[in-house]
Amino acid sequence: MKQERSVENAVLAGPIVLFLLAILGFPTLLSLVYGFSETTFQTLTTPEFSGLKNFRDVTADPTFWQAAWFSLRFGAITAVLQCALGLALAVYLAPLVRRHGWTVAILIIPMIVAPAMMGLMYRLVLHEFAGPLPHYMYSWFGWSPSFLGPANVFKTLVVAETLQWTPFAFLLFLTAFQSIPDDLREAAAVDGTRPWRLFWKIELPLMMPTVFVALFIRFIDGFRVFDNIYTLVGAGPGGSTTSMSIYIYETFLRRGEIGKAMAAAILLFVSAFVILALAQRLMRRRTP
Amino acid sequence: MIFKTKLRATAAMLAMLAGGAAQAEVTVLGWPGGPEEAALRAVTEVYNAKADLAAENKVELLFTSREGFFDKLQVDLAAGSTAFDINLIATYSIGRYAPFMEPVTLSDQAGAVFGDTVLKTMQFNGAQYGVPTDLSLHFLYYRSDLIDALMADDAAKAKYSEIAMQYLGKAMEPKAPADWTWEDFVANALYFTQSINPDSPTRYGTVIQAKNLLFNMMVFHSWPRSYGGNWMDDSGAITVDSEAFRTALSQAKMLFDLGATPPDSTSYEYAEANAAYSSGQVAAMVQWNAAAGELTTAQAATGTTAPPAGPDGRYTHIHGLGLGLNKAAENKEGALAFLQWLSTEEAALAYAKAGGAPGLAAETAAKLAADRPDLVQVGEYASTYGFVMNGGTAEKALAVYEAQAKEFTGYWAGTQDLDTALKNAAASMAELLK
CATH class of the missing domain: 3.40.190.10 (Periplasmic binding protein-like II)
Structure with a gap:
């Protein structure tokens, strides 16, 4: 009986395992091969093993570290901002959403837009001569900040990313907030607990696992950001808006250094994996 | 009954599509979405209408998107794609694509039609890799x-x-x-x-x-x-x-x-x-x-x-856009014939009249003075002031x-x-x- 079930499981799981191996396994394997090889577009089918050379080249490249620092800052700042805003919105709007569930659909609209489209949209909206925002600022105040100039571009990118993805954090926090049993709130109210104290001492601690998950997901998404930045400002003057993903893309396709690009991709994967492991460990410690 | 009718209709449609595809045996991957596309479509019509052109050498056009075009082309060429026989090249990318392309021989008229400066925008290591179609300066x-x-x-x-x-x-x-x-x-x-x-x-x-x-x-x-x-x-x-x-x-x-x-x-x-x-x-x-x-x-x-x-x-x-021969082309003979015709005065004038911007020698440009006076200026500036940096066509x-x-x-x-x-x-x- 047990053996029959085991065969049945294998048969049922077989197609999805094969599918994953083909879709994820093959590119991963190829990336590993190229990461440890001297490969160009002419030698795609005949890569020559070069040991750790690509990794040495990547770590000796100042642009790689510049991109890593950009991604780290961008990922951390946007994750914190999105989670703070998403949490505040979820708590503040929970009563409204409970009465009118359809409002959620409006709040998550930014999330539905493809990031590349969002970048193109901001490129138009923020343009000094064609964009509505600078136009009205010049009309009303006779001045407009240079949104995409060297001094402000990082802040503009952070705001654009935060506006687009805060709804994602909001959705997670709303679900967590709504799943807190009403009995707890009622009991606290009977004891005379004020709303602020109720939030800090009861609701927020119960939502902490979700906060960690949201922070982690948003950080990883911010760390590997590509589309919206690439379509809005590209790699930036002097590489100032080059994220890790943009670095990998440009190294691979523009410079044709396939091995080096794959080595950078492997390092990106490993760092994401380490962060995931650390976050999980932290969550386990925090969870009562 | 309804199902059978639908099946027959689908089969007939597929047969028509297959027939259409079989007639167009030289596939050209062009620069999409601008005057270059309109001009290439126009000259292709002229070429395909020629009475002495064999059905298997008729030209079909393929356009993708400009976004990341050269990166996608790089990957296609490196993979030995046979989806196209002729592909777009640009002066600054010839060296990058040359290992996956073959040099071409242009028509006898090419020198007089384009002039040496413009022909050089399609050369790499002394070999001609394409027909110049559009010139930018x-x-x-x-x-x-x-x-x-x-x-x-x-x-x-x-x-x-x-x-x-x-x-x-x-x-x-x-x-x-x-x-x-x-x-x-x-x-x-x-x-x-x-x-x-x-x-x-x-x-x-x-x-x-x-x-x-x-x-x-x-x-x-x-x-x-x-x-x-x-x-x-x-x-x-x-x-x-x-x-x-x-x-x-x-x-x-x-x-x-x-x-x-x-x-x-x-x-x-x-x-x-x-x-x-x-x-x-x-x-x-x-x-x-x-x-x-x-x-x-x-x-x-x-x-x-x-x-x-x-x-x-x-x-x-200055740099040129042009069309060259994919090394993995399945119909090289037909592709070379089209490229040779494209380097004639007849094709260059038709291309220019349809909105393209070929870099033409003064004598050829003069024939377009009424229709395209801007090309006279482009031709003059290209031959007088045009330059390509040393190494500007390198890999x-x-x-x-x-x-x-x-x-x-x-x-x-x-x-x-x-x-x-x-x-x-x-x-x-x-x-x-x-």
Whole structure:
């Protein structure tokens, strides 16, 4: 009986395992091969093993570290901002959403837009001569900040990313907030607990696992950001808006250094994996 | 019954599609979405209508999207794709694609139709890799109404001299744009900038497209070239860290620092720079010849001339788009026949009349003087002022442009100094062009 079930499981799981191996396994394997090889577009089918050379080249490249620092800052700042805003919105709007569930659909609209489209949209909206925002600022105040100039571009990118993805954090926090049993709130109210104290001492601690998950997901998404930045400002003057993903893309396709690009991709994967492991460990410690 | 009818209809449709595909045996991957596409469609119709053309050599066109076109093409060619027999190439990417392409022999008329300078834009290591179809170079666009008003006003001229003295250390006089040096270009940009001259009718004197993008380096290169700058000398030594590049980069930097170009310019490419000029808030700019229609429509009082001169003369970067033979092509014979025909006068004239911008020799361009007077100007500038940097068609030429774009835009944006930018650019180029 047990053996029959085991065969049945294998048969049922077989197609999805094969599918994953083909879709994820093959590119991963190829990336590993190229990461440890001297490969160009002419030698795609005949890569020559070069040991750790690509990794040495990547770590000796100042642009790689510049991109890593950009991604780290961008990922951390946007994750914190999105989670703070998403949490505040979820708590503040929970009563409204409970009465009118359809409002959620409006709040998550930014999330539905493809990031590349969002970048193109901001490129138009923020343009000094064609964009509505600078136009009205010049009309009303006779001045407009240079949104995409060297001094402000990082802040503009952070705001654009935060506006687009805060709804994602909001959705997670709303679900967590709504799943807190009403009995707890009622009991606290009977004891005379004020709303602020109720939030800090009861609701927020119960939502902490979700906060960690949201922070982690948003950080990883911010760390590997590509589309919206690439379509809005590209790699930036002097590489100032080059994220890790943009670095990998440009190294691979523009410079044709396939091995080096794959080595950078492997390092990106490993760092994401380490962060995931650390976050999980932290969550386990925090969870009562 | 209904199911069977539907099945038959589907089978008939598939058969028709298959039949259509079987007739078009030479597939051309063209540059999508612009006048180049319209022109290629027009000449293909002319070619396919020829009575002596075998059915298996008829031409079918394939267009994808401009976004990431050259990257996708690189991957397709490297993978040995047989989806197309003929593909687009550009001067700056010939070296990159040459290992996956085959040299071609053009028609006997090609030399007379295009001229040597233009044919060279499709050559790599001495071999002809394509037929030049469109030529790109740069014009200096300027607001002729503003320049005329300046030249006619003594008080304005005095102010112009005063600004030139203050920022350039010389009491310069305004001149007609056809006589401008790069110093005149800078002086004019400063004069027409409101933060320097509150009476200026425009907010900015110029707009420099300075996004970290390889095409923006092509626009910039006419500037150092006119001071004698080049990528390499004849012995192959990298010469980017030179007085010529230093002068041009510093002059441009002055325009950024003094606000003579919009502060967002470091995120501008072709479209944004055109929008700035079209808004009427910019007095003059150096831009691709392809923008002529758009800019003169937006600002009717727009004059065009060749980019300003330097001590070494007047120059404009040129590069061509063209069509060449995929090494993995399945119908090489048919593809070569089409490419040969494309290099004849008949094809070049049809291409130009349909909206393309081929770089034509003076005699051929003269035949289009009534339909396409702009091509006469393009042909003249290409043969008189056109240049390709030493190494501009090398295998990694695109990466060289990319490296320069990163370093030079960093200098303009103030993230690094000039010495560092030039040192880094030279180091990257030495690695890429070795």
